[in-house]
Amino acid sequence: MDAGLQQSHAEHFVQQQELSAPGICPEMLEVAEEACRAGDFDLAVEIYSSQLAELRQPDRGLCLRKAEALTRSGRISEALDSYRAAAQVRRLRPDELRLLVESIARAVRVKELGEAWKPSGSADDSDEEEQQQPLDLFSCRLCRCLLTDPTTLECGHTFCKRCLEDPAVKDCKSCRSKTTKMNANSLRANVVLSSLLEKWFGSESKSRRCWIEGERLWKKQELSSALEKYNKAVELAPSMYKLLAQRAELHMDMKNFSHAIQDGDSMCRLWPISAKAHHIKAKAFCRAGRKEEALQEYFFCVALKPDWTSVKMEAQKVLCEMFSSVFEDDSLDTPLHPLQATGPVPRIKPLSLLSSLHSSLPRDGARAGCSKDLALSSSKACDGGGSSSLNQPEHSLDDSKSLAAVLSSLPVPAGLKRKSPGDANAFGPPSKVLKQDPACSSHTPPALNGSREVPTQLLDSSDMECSLCMRLFYEPVTTPCGHTFCLKCLERCLDHNPNCPLCKENLSEYLSTRGYNKTFLMEELLQRYLSEELEERRKIYEEEMKELSNLNVEVPIFVCTMAFPTIPCPLHVFEPRYRLMIRRAMETGTKQFGMCISDELKGFADYGCMLEVRDVKFFPDGRSVVDTIGVARFKVLTHGQRDGYNTAKIEYLEDKKVEGEELTELLKLHDSVYDQATAWFTSLKDNMKNQILSHFGHLPAKDPDLQGNPSGSAWCWWLLAVLPLESRAQLTILAMTSLKERLVAIRRVLIFVTRKRPR
Known part of the structure; x- marks a missing residue:
């Protein structure tokens, strides 16, 4: 079993033995316990006092129970008498003072901040105040300080280069995307942002660099050099919360406790309701041996952050030591844990400590349901039958603060909201407001993480x-x-x-x-x-995109091969000008461009086919394969260029419609040529047939509405694409606006290729 647990069990056993001593009535104690559970603490105090009055010597366990009941009822000064009586029997333990510390802190909080004020933070999280503060644009989301060597990740978020080099950083804190290239050689600071931050926040930027250098030296235990860097950083930026906190810690590491106290004091003046600021100041006082002042700051800390368990225990230890020192020999008139300090250390005078407490704190006396005589007898019983130190003459404090002074004259941090006098609790330590730091002249204290705005005179587009x-x-x-x-x-x-x-x-x-x-x-x-x-x-930009998306005024032209309506046309794009052209077609949302064959005189032919992009696959080197399909024919009216690629003003082509006898003849011709095309394709060798099928698919079926499509039947274009014709001949047929002429031309080609086929 753990040694501490064994000790706790042993002490509990002793307490039980004490409470079973002669003169104590167990039934009355059970009534008192029930009263405590019901919230009637005054009744419990009355019972405990009557039980103590029957004893010749104070009972430690009973005194502690009475002290806790008094504490819960808000009668702090009377509770201190009972704690003192218990300490006379045997030294108090820190855990026995938890309720007292919480109650005093609660009294401070309620009086100065009001009952509606909600304490912040969770247990043992000293950095939560800082984490809850909103960040401005110029703060790193990792270190929460001004961006230094701002480095932009592929996801677009920016952090300090130094923060990203931390091996623990595996992904972007803002978007949680996995970061790549997380090594010092590949990370490069954002040049534009670096120059802007240097220009806009010159002093703070220099301060941050000194600060970082100081941290590096501190890790190497070069404390003097590190302190020089921290001093320079504070000189450049005197109101940086985290910087002051770190310098205070460094001072304590170097045993410069008076300087650490000064930094803690600066923090408390700038951020009066910061629990961490008061904690740093408390630690500095404590390590300097100035227990009373340390306790004062611990109370503020617990008042502001009640769930900070570790700090609450520190306060309990200090208070326990101060109680215990009252009963030690006068020759031990020194701090319990002497540490080297640069300034004078107050000494605790044993007998005057609780005497001052008794007289300084407001006493409730007899409350409702308690007679004056019972209250007096209770006080007398707790004092050990009249031999209390309260009857001793008061000793001089040699200008040191007693525990009573700590509890009765707690200075209240500047900026705390005060309640009206009528709302004051029974325990109401008078306020002693700290003066605001001249560096913070505004009514609102600076945010813990700072709030930066770019000076107007430094803005330059x-x-x-x-x-x-x-x-x-x-x-x-x-x-x-x-x-x-x-x-x-x-x-x-x-x-x-x-x-x-x-x-x-x-x-x-x-x-x-x-x-x-x-x-x-x-x-x-x-x-x-x-x-x-x-x-x-x-x-x-929008005007440029609008202009690019107008496919009547300026159509981008891809000069390459023949393309036909309804027929797929896969393209391999590698030239820079066509990369740009394809990208713009996608960005404008048109997903279209024209395809023409080249012309020696004009650059590209006067007729072509509009293509629509169905899919784009990019390769690592910037090349792409673009899957397109023909949608409409056009005639070029004017030739032009834009950013390296060709453009044209166009008009779309449509087949002329016929009626009556012309339509009847057209239908007969259409069916005849279709049958001829089917016979030709069927007669091809299997290998050639398979190649055509893999690239262009099957021969489309006849269209039931012969003149429904402005470009005519799809099978005509399929056949024109697979027939062994030169581009110029294909272009001539593409330009025809008469379906009859196009069918006649196709029939001639079929007759020609059929006769030339080897037997």
Whole structure:
């Protein structure tokens, strides 16, 4: 069994033995316990007092029970008398003072903040206050400080380079996507964001770099050098919560307790309702041997964060030591745990400690249901039959604070909301408000993580311009090498060369993953600080997209091969100009472009077929395979160019419709040519037939509505695509707007290829 558990069982046994001592009535104690469970603590106090009055010597267990009942009823000063009486019998344990610490902290909280105030935080989480604070645009989501060497991941979120180099960081904290390239050699700081932060927050940026260097030296135990860096960092940014907290810890590590107290005091003045600030100050006081002042800060800490178990235990230990010191020899008039301190250390005068308590705290005396005589007899019994130190003359404190002074004159942090005097609890320590730090002149204390705004005079739109188009960033993306461009500008450059346009670093891997995610921080900066300029930039972009999507005014032309309506046309795209053309067709939503064969004089033929993109498959090197199908024929009216590829103004072609006898003759011709085409395809050798089927599919069936499709029957175009004709001959038939002429031309071709077939 654990030694501590054995001791606890032994002490419980002793208490039970004590409570079964002669003169104590078990039945009355059970009534008192029942009264406590029912919330009638005054009745319980009355019973415990009457039981103690029957004893010649104070009973420790009974004194503790009475003390707890008094504490629960809010009669703190009287409870202290009972705790003192119990301590006279045997030294108190820290866990026996839990209720007292909680009650005093609750009294402080209720008086100064009001009952409606909700304490924050969960148990043993000293950083939760900071974690709950909202972050501004310029804070790293990992270290919660100003971004230093801001590094943008492929997902578009930005963090400190140093934070990302931590082996524990496996994914993006913002979007939880798995991060790649998490080593120091591959991570590059975002050049544009780095320069902006240096320009906008110069002092804080320099402070943060000194701070980081100080942390590095501290880890190497070069404490003096580390302190120099921390001092420089605080000089540059004196109101940074986390920085002051770390410097205080460093001072304590170096035994510079007075300096640690100063940092803790600065934190408490800047952030008066921060439990962590009071905890740091309490630790510094405690390690300096100034227990009373430490206890004062511990009470604030527990008042602000009641569930912080470890801090509550620290307060209980300090209070326990202060109770115990009252009954030690005067020669032990030194701190219980002497530590080297730079300033004078207050000493505790044993006998005056609880005497001052008795007189300083407000006493409830006899409450409803308690007679004055019973209250007096209870007090006398707890004092050990009249031999109490309360009857001793008060000793001098030599300017040191007694425990009573700690409890009765707790200074209240600046900025706490006060209740009206009528709402004060029975235990109401007077307030002694801390003065606000001159560095924080506003009524609202600074946020723990800071709240930064860009100085208006430092805003310059030219700082956020793309180096390729020389315009304001639109859909900014950041490459792995740390350079930022407009998305469309970067894509066009990578069409020609898989290297960064600025530093020429190879971006083949970046190109292969096509991780073109917007840099969220840059996008947010543009929206917040350059909203008007960004809106103008957006209008220009939308006008360009609208112009590109008008397929009557300017149609992109792919100069390659013959294409026909309803017939698939797979393309292998590798030229930079056609990469851009295909991408724009997808971005505008048209998913269409024209296909023409080349012409030596004009560049491309006067007739062609519109293709619609059904699917695009990209390869790591930027090439792509585009699955398209013909949708309509067109005639070129004017030839043009745009960004390296050909364009044209066009008009769409439709077959002329016929009626009466002409329609009857057309139907006969149509059926005759279709039968002729079927016979020709059937007569082909199997290997040739299979090749045609794999590429173009089966011969389409006859259309029931012969003139329903503006381009005519689909089988005509299928046959024209598979017949062994030169492109110019195919182009002539494509340009025909008479179905009859097209059928006649196809019949002539079928007759020609049938006669030439080897027997």
